[in-house]
Amino acid sequence: AQSVAQPEDQVNVAEGNPLTVKCTYSVSGNPYLFWYVQYPNRGLQFLLKYITGDNLVKGSYGFEAEFNKSQTSFHLKKPSALVSDSALYFCAVRDSLNYGGSQGNLIFGKGTKLSVKP
Amino acid sequence: DSGVTQTPKHLITATGQRVTLRCSPRSGDLSVYWYQQSLDQGLQFLIQYYNGEERAKGNILERFSAQQFPDLHSELNLSSLELGDSALYFCASSIEGFMNTEAFFGQGTRLTVV
Numbered sequence: 001a002q003s004v005a006q007p008e009d010q011v012n013v014a015e016g017n018p019l020t021v022k023c024t025y026s027v028s029g030n031p032y033l034f035w036y037v038q039y040p041n042r043g044l045q046f047l048l049k050y051i052t053g054d055n056l057v058k059g060s061y062g063f064e065a066e067f068n069k070s071q072t073s074f075h076l077k078k079p080s081a082l083v084s085d086s087a088l089y090f091c092a093v094r095d096s097l098n099y100g101g102s103q104g105n106l107i108f109g110k111g112t113k114l115s116v117k118p
Numbered sequence: 119d120s121g122v123t124q125t126p127k128h129l130i131t132a133t134g135q136r137v138t139l140r141c142s143p144r145s146g147d148l149s150v151y152w153y154q155q156s157l158d159q160g161l162q163f164l165i166q167y168y169n170g171e172e173r174a175k176g177n178i179l180e181r182f183s184a185q186q187f188p189d190l191h192s193e194l195n196l197s198s199l200e201l202g203d204s205a206l207y208f209c210a211s212s213i214e215g216f217m218n219t220e221a222f223f224g225q226g227t228r229l230t231v232v
Contacts, residue, residue: 032218043120043208043223051218090161095174105151105174106210106221108161 002027004074004091006109013081013116021076021112023091032094033074034106035065039087047089050074061085081116088113121145124209124224132232136197139227143190143211149173150192151212151221152184156205167192168214199231 004025013019025031032051036044048059055067065076076089088111095104121144131137143150152164154177163176167186178184181199186192196203206228210221 034220036223043122043225044210045120046220046222049218049220105163105166105176107163110160 002093002095002107004033004093004107004109006089006091006112008112009110010113010115013114015083015116015118016080019078019081019085019114019116021089021091021114023074023076023109025072025074025091025093027093031067031072031074033065033067034092034094035059035063035074035076036090036092036108037087038090038111044090047076081114083116083118086114086116120222120224122209122211122222122224124207124227126227127225128228128230130230130232131199133199133201135199135231136195137199137229139194139196139207139209139229141192141194141209141211141224143192143209144222147211147213147222148190149212149214149221150186150190151210152178152192152194153208153210154205155208155226161208164194196229201231204229204231 034049035047038044048057050057050067058064063078090111091109092106123142125140148169151166154162164178165184166174170186181197184194206226208226210223212221213219
């Protein structure tokens with residue numbers, strides 16, 4: 001079955017330091033990977049996606065993610081964290097098994113709470 | 119603003135009751151997805167509709183049902199409510215037919231069953 005794992009429940013970083021939020025995936029076929037962010041009492045906002053091509057994907061708000069096929073990982077990164085980046089981050093994969101490879105629903109990891117301290 | 123509208127934002131109801139949650143997708147999006155977010159279960163996929171037809175089912179209880187109307191808005195019906203149904207319910211929409219397109223989420227409906 002398609003799945004993603006976020007091994008860390010919480011990540012703490014100091015403002016100005018680089019941050020990494022980890023995600024590993026398990027898929028049959030090509031992976032279609034996404035990162036979303038959820039601020040308190042808000043819906044999920046799309047950050048970035050990996051479909052094919054460059055392994056380093058750039059997204060919104062200065063975030064980027066590195067796709068690593070050999071390690072089946074898709075870690076979210078930012079060179080310099082801001083206090084306003086504090087939120088819940090979700091990694092997701094498209095489920096291609098529902099109906100023969102066309103668009104499926106998103107399967108989410110459990111989420112990682114990012115806390116950036118001043 | 120994602121362009122996906124969910125109403126109501128908050129709902130408080132008693133056990134045993136029935137409620138209806140409404141979702142209007144982004145203009146042009148044919149697919150609608152419903153998700154349940156709870157503290158212990160995380161984000162769980164419930165059901166997907168495409169252009170009025172059910173496309174995929176996830177962990178949706180038999181007490182729950184959904185439909186998508188000709189104008190593409192969708193409703194999620196929750197009946198015989200239990201305390202454990204208290205959660206945040208999200209609707210998302212996307213352009214169908216493309217695995218590489220992101221889904222856009224509404225702000226959610228927070229359901230509290232008392």
